[in-house]
Amino acid sequence: MSEAIVPTTEPATSGAAPVSVVDQVQRVRAVFDSGRTRDLGWRRRQLEGMVRLLEEGKEDLARAIQADLRRSELEAVMLDLVATRSEAQLAVKQLASWVKPRRVRTPVAALPGRSWVQYEPVGVALVIAPWNYPVHLALAPMVAALAAGNCVVLKPSEITAHVSAVLADLVPRYLDPEAVVVVEGGAEVTQELLAQGFDHCFFTGSPAVGKAVMRAAAEHLTPVTLELGGKCPAVVTASADLAVAARRIAWGKVANSGQTCVSPDYVLVDASVREEFVGELTGALRTFSDGQPLPIVNNRHASRLAGLLGDCGGQVVLGGVVVVEAARAEPTVVLDPDPGSPIMAEEIFGPLLPVVTVASLDQAIAQVQRGSRPLASYLFSADRGQQDHFLREVVTGGVVINHVMLHLSVPELPFGGVGTSGMGRYHGRWGFETFSNAKAVLRKPFRPDPSVIYPPYRGWKKKLLERGM
Template identity: 40%
Template sequence: MARATLVVETDAEAVLLPRQSRSCLGSRRSSANLEGHRTTDAPAEGRTPTNMDSPLLFVTVDKKPPSPDELNPAKIKDTMSQDKDIDGVLLKARTAFAKGKSKPYEFRKQQLKNIIRMCEVHRDEFYQALKEDLNKSVFESALTEIDITINEAKNALSNLKSWMEPYSPPKTILTLLDEAVIVNDPRGVVLIIGAWNYPVNLILMPLIGAIAAGNCVILKPSENSPATSKALTKIIPQYLDKDCYHVLFGGVKLTENLLKRKFDYIFYTGSKRVGQLVRAAANEHLTPVTLEMGGKSPVFIDKTANISIAARRILWGKCINSGQTCIAPDYILCSKDIQSKLVEELKKGIEEFFGEKPLDSKDICSIINEVHFKRLCSLLKEGTIVVGGNIREKDRKIAPTVLTDVKLKESVMEDEIFGPILPIYNVETVEDAVNFINERDLPLACYVFSQDKKVQKQFITGTSSGGICINDTVIYAIVNSLPFGGVGASGIGAYHGKYTFDTFTHKKSCVVKGYNAVLDRIWRIRYPPYTTKKHRLLAHFLGMRMTFCGPLFVNSIVFIFGLIVGQLGILLYKRFSE
């Protein structure tokens, strides 16, 4: 029996996508399957977004389940890997940007509104796709994928005008009457490469900032989450401008061919290995990048911590998405004295969260594919299993597992785990823990459970990580007023909230200089012939920094002040010239 396919035809290209045994595309589902949530496949009446001339969808249904090869990124077939197709999409985006289509405030505002509407209208369709790819519960899908994206778009929408405004920095006395501003320039045509673990979130969150910044965008969702990527490929063109924003779905070949092209910026989320390839490709064109990767995020617990509360907060951070989270707690550092009580509380917490049979809990996600499932199962052979360790192959589930007696040379302590396995490694002192962390690649996150302010400060100032959270895990990533990103091996750059807008803008310096006869006399000291006296006077004026609001050349009060300063300057000039 031939493999079923989904063909998406647009005005610029045709994309052939491999299909899973069940698809959320083009089908209606019972609301009972989605725990009472409203189901719809189209915008509600009276809420039709712009660009509703959506692509045609042709779906054939095949009950045959996907083979491992079909889920293998290297085996996914895509026609968008063809050079002419990619070049056609890029040309369309570059033409739109050159015409300034993506830059006006009202245009950006409308696109952000459309993203909010898209997430609200197609919420259930995304839930179903996430269920197919990762077996995510509606609760997790809402919290970590849809609601967080809507909130990000609303935040950008409410702050868009102020973000776009030029910023007036402090000036020296010599430039007092000039207009000096920092202009937020869109970078141009940008490429966003998403990841499979949060396939909606990690495509739409950076997209929101890129739109707010006025860019045109090429989106490449992950081939490892095919149901969600297909949903995004279908839905996004119905809501966003088709000249400025394009979604391309395919496998490794597509990514390779995209990276051969010159983009004005590349935003990548994924593994360190692929991140290095992305950076190397970007270097060929001197293209700036943001790399959101990961690493082994440590947890330290000391005797002052509330072990019961700490255990549950660690478990929550570890078990979201079955540990397939870039900032999930990767391993625990604690003394032997604490370990026994900690293990006991972790065991209690797992039973409270997921019952006596965690594999039967609907709140436990599946591992993304067979390759990662087998990799994680091999880690269970390392150390000693003190909690959990159960697996179920048919739906790729692994019960939350705690390991002790792990060795540093074992994979579980060398590589990022990215699954529901939590090793505990013993250290005797705070200094030992700090040194342990500093001897390894810089992590994306660091978690410290201690009520001792000195210990907290030791980790805040004595270690380096993308972010640090005291007495909790993961939660800092949802504060959109904080930058989220890595350092060193865990990433380059940061985003969320205003920081995403800043990522996708170039801060262009702009000076508009008028003509003032008085100040022009002072500025003559910069002209040859050069003298020591001229240098001393110029250095003195350049060091005098003053801050005013608005374009100063139209401010009469400041102008008068400038005249006074100018006269003083003339007197000083004459004095030094004598």
């Protein structure tokens, strides 16, 4: 592969100059090797700079999100910027606590001595961001990496080109431009970055691309965090408040046009309440969308949604139209689609919602468990016993009971998948530890120095050691 040349802003000249990916990574590596990012003051300045970036750059970022994803300004701020700012503010507040060494008990055999875990940065982290939340999923992992004292190379998605350009402009103005760099470009640039070898790679995207990232990282034995996706189920039981459940599921499906990795992908509803629930659901979707088709990121993704809908079977009870040329799709409810159809096998990532009838909660759980392990799962039930049963039985990255997606708004909850929905966790302290080396330390004095631990092991030594085993 030829060496990729990418535009970057040099701090000395403030002008665009072609700098190779190799040179970029080497320069950032040299900054980390200098030791300056380990300093607690440096880390705090980066986190405070991140907060200012999000506050002072809010309008530019919101306009860029509108241009790329056709969201309203309110949605752009609410879905992308608010949670990211909260993440950075939490890190500023908790940083001193996170970096403190953690004492652990020293067993008798190691006494006298003192044992602790010391957190140190891993080095240079690569963050590969997706297009669906192009600010939050770029900057939130960076918050964790910077709190841990690392240098960062950010690769935004080329699909959201306006956001990528704004990030490339803002990041060097608010963060250390020698330690934190933005590298723009397409798949070739991503491949060139992965070939360099980093100390941690954080990727958000599809399972298929996640596998490619993991293969490339394996060449350097680079640890990875993969935030992927999957089919997130919403289970509605007979004990649920059906109107509230329908509104909350509908909200999760229209937010960002369903282009969210934790959006409810399909609903499993108890047969005894199916008709009432579907009525509430279709009404909520009509209201939340103003009866209009929702924007899809581009024509290719709209065409994919049209293909899922065309092959699904079942009964379309709402919507059913995807306008590929305009990259828009109506909120659509499909009742009991063919279980073997692509819409029930692939992550939908759009405003299409299959509703499947089940006879019981156990049948719903069995159906969830037959598929790949989801990134998130949702249960709507007023019955505490059903809630506990669901929590015990469903293997999933996260669970929200009686709502959808809101666990992402709790910055101290770990976020991540299991199996094909991902590996690793971040948010809050979980992210700090992801980007840290937890160094095990035992400190011993020179005296006493009991001879019992040294060979040869015979006589009284042998008896004493055997007695302690």
